[in-house]
Amino acid sequence: MEALSGRKEFREIAEETLTSFAGIVEHFGLYAGSYGLALERLLLDPIQVVVVAPVLKPNVLKRWPRAASSSTKP
Numbered sequence: 001m002e003a004l005s006g007r008k009e010f011r012e013i014a015e016e017t018l019t020s021f022a023g024i025v026e027h028f029g030l031y032a033g034s035y036g037l038a039l040e041r042l043l044l045d046p047i048q049v050v051v052v053a054p055v056l057k058p059n060v061l062k063r064w065p066r067a068a069s070s071s072t073k074p
Contacts, residue, residue, distance in 0.1 A: 003046035
């Protein structure tokens with residue numbers, strides 16, 4: 001949330017939350033993966049994707065995935 005809003009308090013809250021669970025993560029079992037993903041998001045720089053294109057008609061992006069997947073079929 002910090003990367004999107006620029007509000008530093010969101011990062012501080014995330015750090016405090018992950019720190020409070022750090023000592024018991026071995027008890028999470030299957031959910032330890034979720035903790036790991038949250039920790040990875042905190043430690044790595046965020047990725048931002050910007051699509052630059054001419055102005056499109058509404059719904060063009062809604063149709064695009066179907067058109068792209070149908071073009072790969074024999």
